[in-house]
Amino acid sequence: MVRKEGAVTTKLDHPSYPFPTVVEALCEVHFQLSQGQTWKPSLPGALFKRIQNEFPEMEPALELGVQLELGPHGVAQKVLPHRQRTRFKHATRPLCLQLGENVFTVNLLPKYPGWETMRKDVLKAWKQAQETLQPSTVTRIGLRFINCIERESQEDRPANWLKATDYIPPGVLTSEPGFLSRVEARLDSQNRIIVTLGFQSEGAHGAVVLDIDRIVETEFPPDVEALGDAMDRLHEDVWYAFNSAKGDKLERLLVGGKQ
Helix, strand or coil: CCCCCCCCCCCCCCCCCCCCCEEEEEEEEEEEECCCCCCCCCHHHHHHHHHCCCCCEEEEEECCCEEEEEECCEEEEEECCCCEEEEEECCCCCEEEEEECCEEEEEECCCCCCHHHHHHHHHHHHHHHHHHHCEEEEEEEEEEEEEEEECCCCCCCHHHCECCCCCCCHHHHCCCCCCEEEEEEECCCCEEEEEEEEEECCCCCCEEEEEEEEEECCCECCCHHHHHHHHHHHHHHHHHHHHHHECHHHHHHHHHCCC
């Protein structure tokens, strides 16, 4: 049974694993500027002036939009249509911000620091962006976690690490390399979750990729408190999708590292 938005009202106690499999975690916020304002190329520079002590490097970048799809060598990353963005890199941490026309993204790369740290990073960055851009409303929020689990041998199957769930069909778990499953569930008119499970050929034996993308498309006030509440709801669903799929062997990997 698919878990509905709002079905769980209490915050779960999520563990923070010493050996996370998350290779990228991101929060993407779509917004509208205040009435009468239009997007200006000078806005990234204005944000840079506010954040440059922590994010001293600013560079133009194309939107890193990718979609997993099955290719001749397993899962490949299909690049989605490019949009111009400006990227700001943190001085000491694997953390970057991206600003494009009406969209703001916070990206965290390994090592994933845990949800509480990510949440603080996103809200702090959004507060600085809000003060600079003065948006009138938030129109969409996405929370995405990409996990990569290195296979131990050519005989290794996804079932060694994962279990069938609402979003992962049992057949793909026993598949040889080259597998791909993508389930997009519409929870209601505003909420959806996309869970992709696929094979990545890089590395000695390749890897199992579990990509969980939780999206809400509705209008929110642009303040930090409203964003934090929305992020918490999305994260509960991401955690539910990951935790229900996590097998015993994956739990041991997260807790103790290599088997």
